[in-house]
Amino acid sequence: MRPVExxxxxxxxxxxxxxxxxxxxxxxxxxxxxxxxxxxxxPFEFGNTFRQMTEVGIRSLPVxxxxxxxxxxxxxxxxxxxxxxxGAESLVGTVVALSMTRELGPVLTGxxxxxxxxxxxxxxxxxxxxTEQIDALETLATNPVKYLVLPRFIAGxxxxxxxxxxxxxxGITGGYFITVGMxxxxxxxxxxxxxxxxxxxDIYSGLVKSCFFGGAxxxxxxxxxxxxxxxxxxxxxxxxxxxxxxxxTILISDYFLSSxxx
Amino acid sequence: MIELTEVHKSFGxxxxxxxxxxxxxxxxxxxxxxxxGSGKSVILKHIIGIMRPDSGKVMVSGIDITVLKEQELYEVxxxxxxxxxMAALFDSMxxxxxxxxxxxxxRGLRPRDVMEIAIEKLKMVGLVNVxxxxxxxxxxxxxxxxxxxxxIAHEPEILLYDEPTTGLDPITADAINNLIVDxxxxxxxxxxxxxHDMQSAYKIADRISMLYQGRIIxxxxxxxxxxxxxxxxxQFVSGSSEGPIKTEGADSEGID
Numbered sequence: 001m002r003p004v005e006x007x008x009x010x011x012x013x014x015x016x017x018x019x020x021x022x023x024x025x026x027x028x029x030x031x032x033x034x035x036x037x038x039x040x041x042x043p044f045e046f047g048n049t050f051r052q053m054t055e056v057g058i059r060s061l062p063v064x065x066x067x068x069x070x071x072x073x074x075x076x077x078x079x080x081x082x083x084x085x086x087g088a089e090s091l092v093g094t095v096v097a098l099s100m101t102r103e104l105g106p107v108l109t110g111x112x113x114x115x116x117x118x119x120x121x122x123x124x125x126x127x128x129x130x131t132e133q134i135d136a137l138e139t140l141a142t143n144p145v146k147y148l149v150l151p152r153f154i155a156g157x158x159x160x161x162x163x164x165x166x167x168x169x170x171g172i173t174g175g176y177f178i179t180v181g182m183x184x185x186x187x188x189x190x191x192x193x194x195x196x197x198x199x200x201x202d203i204y205s206g207l208v209k210s211c212f213f214g215g216a217x218x219x220x221x222x223x224x225x226x227x228x229x230x231x232x233x234x235x236x237x238x239x240x241x242x243x244x245x246x247x248x249t250i251l252i253s254d255y256f257l258s259s260x261x262x
Numbered sequence: 263m264i265e266l267t268e269v270h271k272s273f274g275x276x277x278x279x280x281x282x283x284x285x286x287x288x289x290x291x292x293x294x295x296x297x298x299g300s301g302k303s304v305i306l307k308h309i310i311g312i313m314r315p316d317s318g319k320v321m322v323s324g325i326d327i328t329v330l331k332e333q334e335l336y337e338v339x340x341x342x343x344x345x346x347x348m349a350a351l352f353d354s355m356x357x358x359x360x361x362x363x364x365x366x367x368x369r370g371l372r373p374r375d376v377m378e379i380a381i382e383k384l385k386m387v388g389l390v391n392v393x394x395x396x397x398x399x400x401x402x403x404x405x406x407x408x409x410x411x412x413x414i415a416h417e418p419e420i421l422l423y424d425e426p427t428t429g430l431d432p433i434t435a436d437a438i439n440n441l442i443v444d445x446x447x448x449x450x451x452x453x454x455x456x457x458h459d460m461q462s463a464y465k466i467a468d469r470i471s472m473l474y475q476g477r478i479i480x481x482x483x484x485x486x487x488x489x490x491x492x493x494x495x496x497q498f499v500s501g502s503s504e505g506p507i508k509t510e511g512a513d514s515e516g517i518d
Contacts, residue, residue, distance in 0.1 A: 041333075043367065132350040138312050139344040139422075140364040140412075141336045 028223045031145065035153055035219075038146035049151040056117040056152075056218075057159035060109075061166065063116065067108055068167035072096055072174025075104070080183055089185060093193035096175035097168075101202045105168040106160075107254055110213035113160060114246035118221035121152055122242035125225025126235035134226070149222045153215060160214025161207045168206065205261040212257060217246045263288040263452045264309055264420065269318035270476075271304055278304050279315070280476030286454055291446055293463040294456045295487075295498065296473035297507065302456035303347075305473065306422050309454060310342050311335045322420070340368060343413030343451075344422040348429070349405035351397040357384070357408050358393035364416040383411040386448075387441055403434035407441070414445060421445070423455035427462045439465045460499050464488065472498060474507070 079095045125148060128134050137144045172194060179185045224242040228234045264286040271279040278301040286292045296302045307313040308320050311327045320327050327338055351360050359366075361383055362376035371379075381393055387407040397405060406426065413421060426442060427435035439462050446453060446466075457463055463470050464484045471481040472495050480487065480495045490496055497505030 043370070128352075131348060131353075132346045133352055135307070135312055136344070136346060136350040136352070139310055139339060139342060140416075141339040141368055142363075143332070143336065 027227075028219055031149060031223050031226065032153070032219055034145045035150045038143060038150055041143075041146060045147065045151045048147065049154050052151045052155035053159050055120070056113060056155045056214075057162055060113055060116050060159075060163060063112055064109055064163050064167050065170055067112055068100075068105070068170040069174040071104055071108060072100060072171030072176075073178045075099060075171070076175035076178040077182075080179060080185075089183070090189050090193055092179045092185070093172075093175065093190040094197040096179075097172050097194040097198045098202060100168045100171035100175075101198065101206045103206075103254075103258070105164045105171060106206045106210040106213060107250060109160060109163045109167045109210060110217065110250040111247055113156070113163065113214070114217045114221075114250065115243055117156070118217045118246045119239050119243050121218065121221035122225040122228075122239045123235055125222055126228035126238040129226065129228045130231050130235060144226075149219075149226065152222050153218045156214035156216075156218030157211055158214070160210040160217070164206060164210035165203075168203070208261060209254065209257050212253065213250050216249050216253065220246045220249060263290070263323060264454065265319070265321040266305070266308065267319040267321070269305075269308060269315045269320065271301070271308070271313065271315050278476055279308075279318075281318070282473065282477055283318070284471050284478050284481060286452060288452055289450060291453045291466055291468045292455070293467035293470045294454065294473055294478075295458060295460070295463055295470055296456070297458060297498070300473050301476055302458075302473055303424055306344075306424055306454065306456055310339060310344060310422060340364075340416065341419045342422060343416065343418035343420070345406065345409045345413045345424065345426055347425040349397075349409035351400075351405055351408055351412070353397045355397075356393070357395050357397065357400070360397065360408060361393075361411045361415050363412065368416065379415060380411070383415045384408070386414070386445070387411045388437075403430055403438070406430065406434075406438055410438075410441065410445070414449065417449070419451060421449075421451045421453040423453065423457075423466075425457055425459075426455060426466075427457065427459045435459065435462065436465075438462075442466045460501070474498075 075096050076092055079092050080089055083089050083091060125134070128148070134144045134148070137147060176187070176190055179190050180187045221242040224238040224245070228238040230237070267283045269279050269282045270277070282301070282305060284292070294302055294305060304313060308315055309322070311320070311330070314328055322338060323341065325338065327335060330338065352363070355363070358377050358380040361380035362371075365371050365379060366373070366376045377393065384390065384393060387410045389404065389407050389411070392400070392404065392408070397408070400408065423442065426438055430438060442453070442455070443466055445451070455466060467484050469481060469483055470487045471478045472487070473479070474494055480490060480492050482490065487495060487499060490499070493506050497507050
């Protein structure tokens with residue numbers, strides 16, 4: 001293949017990818033619009049929403065806890081080693097707290113929930129689609145977007161900030177164990193440095209991010225599951241696609257949200 | 263009661279329904295026969311409004327459902343009950359929750375009352391002591407019966423059957439056929455079934471319509487269809503691969 005041809009092919013490939021990405025974004029936003037239109041239509045989906053909140057929130061707690069504590073610990077370990085070189089060990093608490101609340105708490109929680117709850121949503125809805133359970137809902141005069149998508153969207157929107165707060169607290173505590181336990185820094189210094197430099201805006205911006213991530217994960221996963229086709233293979237594709245697209249959305253939007261919020 | 267007029271439906275370049283139309287009278291049991299991929303399921307989904315036609319009309323009880331808004335369509339759907347090919351039971355719910363789903367959601371009945379009705383409907387389809395089981399614990403035939411109980415639970419005026427005997431052994435298939443006939447007589451409902459199982463069609467139909475290449479090519483009583491002179495109908499009901507209907511290169515592959 002000549003270079004010009006291959007460059008032309010590359011341009012066409014980029015063009016097609018961009019068109020299909022725009023189409024998919026449009027369809028995801030349409031699904032969001034259909035879900036929001038059902039928000040105040042009776043009957044309210046309290047039971048369903050509560051079940052999904054348990055699924056997204058409570059069931060993700062163990063893995064979020066383990067991830068946060070070890071992230072806090074390794075962060076303290078690395079920061080201490082680096083900061084010691086110029087005598088700034090006392091600032092370890094500050095760095096851990098700022099990183100956890102502004103960045104690592106929301107992003108890591110988002111990635112975990114995308115892998116756990118997002119995959120489960122896509123697989124469940126995908127299976128329901130290919131086994132005609134979603135059609136069955138329609139025939140029983142039940143709007144599937146209201147019954148399936150809306151509760152999952154609300155659960156993602158509310159539970160990710162909650163998990164993120166837990167991750168912040170546990171991550172900071174993990175950093176404490178290492179800084180105070182291993183490096184003999186004073187406990188008072190660690191907490192003082194943490195609180196002195198932590199501002200409400202740090203926590204608030206982290207929560208705004210996690211709200212966005214939670215809504216995006218649920219919506220993308222529901223979208224991929226809801227429009228699954230092609231049997232078991234299709235369900236597999238939908239699940240993988242949901243996790244990949246959610247994770248990419250988290251990582252890319254994190255940059256733009258950070259530059260907007262800070 | 264149900265009337266389809268010149269219904270066209272395409273999926274991409276695949277023109278599945280090409281002017282399909284028929285009329286089902288109140289209380290009638292109509293069976294639509296046709297080969298795999300002929301668009302039978304698509305017809306059923308148009309009748310209940312899950313799919314909208316590209317052009318043409320679908321009238322249900324005098325209302326053109328193709329022009330209804332979403333919420334109005336859900337109201338019309340309360341008249342329907344549908345049995346799916348693989349039963350389509352909600353696998354996260356027990357049998358009684360499946361059967362009582364519409365009662366609980368649309369009529370707001372209490373769980374105890376819903377369970378009572380579910381047990382009664384399950385009895386009507388010949389099932390006892392299964393109400394607390396999960397769908398994964400049931401055999402194929404039992405799932406169909408539960409699907410049928412769910413379809414009749416809210417006392418619909420119209421019942422739709424998507425391949426009611428597919429995937430069942432001949433004896434269970436006959437039992438399901440008997441059940442359909444029995445329910446029709448007891449509940450006096452209008453029904454539309456799609457199938458390629460001719461034994462089932464002869465047993466449950468008042469009239470049979472044959473769908474071929476997106477159009478209804480013949481309609482008649484089971485006796486008329488059995489003795490039809492039409493070469494296409496004759497080949498289909500006799501189950502022969504020899505004749506005008508080609509088995510290869512179906513023009514609507516993948517859409518049943």
